Amino acid sequence: KAGVTQTPRYLIKTRGQQVTLSCSPISGHRSVSWYQQTPGQGLQFLFEYFSETQRNKGNFPGRFSGRQFSNSRSEMNVSTLELGDSALYLCASSLASGTGDYEQYFGPGTRLTVT
């Protein structure tokens, strides 16, 4: 079974631009979560989608948004990029959601650099 895939793997953008990252979960998984990883703040939860609905959201500004499609694929969008948005963005998929004990499988991440 194929793992979680994320595209693109690397991205360089300029301040003020917007960016869209894509995540394809493991086949049959319906939950997709997004995390930001930086050297200073570590791994931080962005949001989770399940059955096309946002289930939970982390403490990030409204510039960060996401969505999930009927095939469970998910995208996240960051508008008006800032230098501090440079990070590794990780996507994780899970079979389901609700109780917190479902195993989450991570993709390789998208490395975003904002100049």
Add this chain to the structure above:
Amino acid sequence: AQSVTQLGSHVSVSEGALVLLRCNYSSSVPPYLFWYVQYPNQGLQLLLKYTSAATLVKGINGFEAEFKKSETSFHLTKPSAHMSDAAEYFCAVSGSGGYNKLIFGAGTRLAVHP
């Protein structure tokens, strides 16, 4: 609120020595606890998870962890380190009602020297 503290940002061991990575958690609800490993330029790989079925949890690659409620700890151990274990390790917690939101510790970088 839930939180995770990993004691020691860097741990260095000799090949063949015991690996002990420390994790303490704080949770107002029964926690679900996880250990993940991250190799350079890769995503996170699940090593093991605790979901209250058993306090001693065995994972992949010879790792295991013991849940101790009285100490609010979930330390990760491996009897004999291999060079291939060099990586960064993250402890994480989630809880009922939090859906799949994971709260991670700051991570511990494990170095293994010959």
